[in-house]
Amino acid sequence: MTVALVVLLLAVLMLIGMPIGFAMGLAGIVGIYVVGGVDSLMGIVAVTPYRQSASWILTAIPLFVLMAEMLASSRITSDLFATMNKWVGHLPGGLAIAGVLAAAGLGAVSGSSTASTAALSKSVTPELLRAGYSPGLAIGTVASAGTLAIMIPPSVIMVIYGILTETSVGQLFVAGIVPGLITVVAYAVTIILWAKYVPGAAPRTQRHGWGERIVALRNIWPMVVLFALVIGGLYSGIVTVTESAAVGAAGAVVLAFWFLRGQSWAALKEALSRTVATTAMIFTIIVGAHLFSYFMTLTGTPQALLAYVDGLGIAPWIIFTIMIMIYIFLGCFMDQLAILVLTLPIVFPMILRFGYDPIWFGIILTKTVEIGLITPPFGMNCFVASSISKMPVSQVFRGVTPFIGAEIVTIGLLMAVPQLVLWVR
Numbered sequence: 001m002t003v004a005l006v007v008l009l010l011a012v013l014m015l016i017g018m019p020i021g022f023a024m025g026l027a028g029i030v031g032i033y034v035v036g037g038v039d040s041l042m043g044i045v046a047v048t049p050y051r052q053s054a055s056w057i058l059t060a061i062p063l064f065v066l067m068a069e070m071l072a073s074s075r076i077t078s079d080l081f082a083t084m085n086k087w088v089g090h091l092p093g094g095l096a097i098a099g100v101l102a103a104a105g106l107g108a109v110s111g112s113s114t115a116s117t118a119a120l121s122k123s124v125t126p127e128l129l130r131a132g133y134s135p136g137l138a139i140g141t142v143a144s145a146g147t148l149a150i151m152i153p154p155s156v157i158m159v160i161y162g163i164l165t166e167t168s169v170g171q172l173f174v175a176g177i178v179p180g181l182i183t184v185v186a187y188a189v190t191i192i193l194w195a196k197y198v199p200g201a202a203p204r205t206q207r208h209g210w211g212e213r214i215v216a217l218r219n220i221w222p223m224v225v226l227f228a229l230v231i232g233g234l235y236s237g238i239v240t241v242t243e244s245a246a247v248g249a250a251g252a253v254v255l256a257f258w259f260l261r262g263q264s265w266a267a268l269k270e271a272l273s274r275t276v277a278t279t280a281m282i283f284t285i286i287v288g289a290h291l292f293s294y295f296m297t298l299t300g301t302p303q304a305l306l307a308y309v310d311g312l313g314i315a316p317w318i319i320f321t322i323m324i325m326i327y328i329f330l331g332c333f334m335d336q337l338a339i340l341v342l343t344l345p346i347v348f349p350m351i352l353r354f355g356y357d358p359i360w361f362g363i364i365l366t367k368t369v370e371i372g373l374i375t376p377p378f379g380m381n382c383f384v385a386s387s388i389s390k391m392p393v394s395q396v397f398r399g400v401t402p403f404i405g406a407e408i409v410t411i412g413l414l415m416a417v418p419q420l421v422l423w424v425r
Contacts, residue, residue, distance in 0.1 A: 021284030028291030068115035093195030103145035117146025140399025289341030331372020
């Protein structure tokens, strides 16, 4: 009964507009007080905020976010987009596919989906509209492609999952490469079908010669340098995850100063401001969710749920499928990071009990976060794309619908063929 009332309190707080981190923290505090009394509440509140945030590996989060924000402020994204267009512009919807490839390149050196979407909205959306693409295809491509930043390593979501489950963040990064590339292909196929079968969705294609393609590659050297610094250093074992984030952030600042002569200090100030706001939001959610998780642990809910599921006699794959469907549903209404921090203490023991690989589950969970970022009514990427492009958010949600279908197909493939993820083992 207590659990139900506290969960109801959490729902009410979110419905009246309280930020999700504060809502979970307040609901957790009330629950801890009811179950454990003042002494338990004081003991937990006194140590939880510091213990859950004072982590060496968590410092990678603001560094990855800063790197993404600095890249979003420079013209690096535009140059990458122009280069990709030279290579795939001859395909149906080629300019939109170039936007997806640019997003993949941006994702390979940035762990923030929001910053990636913002950068793409500024540089790619105007070009697509200018070329004659329908607003739905243009904005749907940009909002969806921005999600690649959390699957293609480095990824803030993978860092948090690794910390919460004590899973290797490095292995999670490696495991995300193939699913990320599969998602890129799925998006490209979606665009090709849209361009071919929806009249007026995309203009006629433009073919570029091999000479133009080779010359255009010189414009992507900043991405190659950052990728070598961040991913190359990490996979070679020269640096840790946090150190690679620091090197990447420093490299992004230097590159932004190089490309933004005369505007670099203003860009740095704006990037730092957005980084502080994003980091504060993330850490507030982490602390609030942990307070709520302590309450759930005190009530014995995880153990009771595990015992209940064991007694159902249902095949583990059916339970797992239902679990993923619930994650996708929750992603329509809640912040994805909050869902992750809130549910993992309950769900992860079940995953281990059923014998599933934690790396594989982490990638599947990351994919549900991708989907949640573009599903109505609270898909964050859609609101970011709408704000920057000045298009109605309802139009953005219509534009991402085909890409949500591609995401569902992709997650089904990853669940059916685990070796697409587990080749790293």
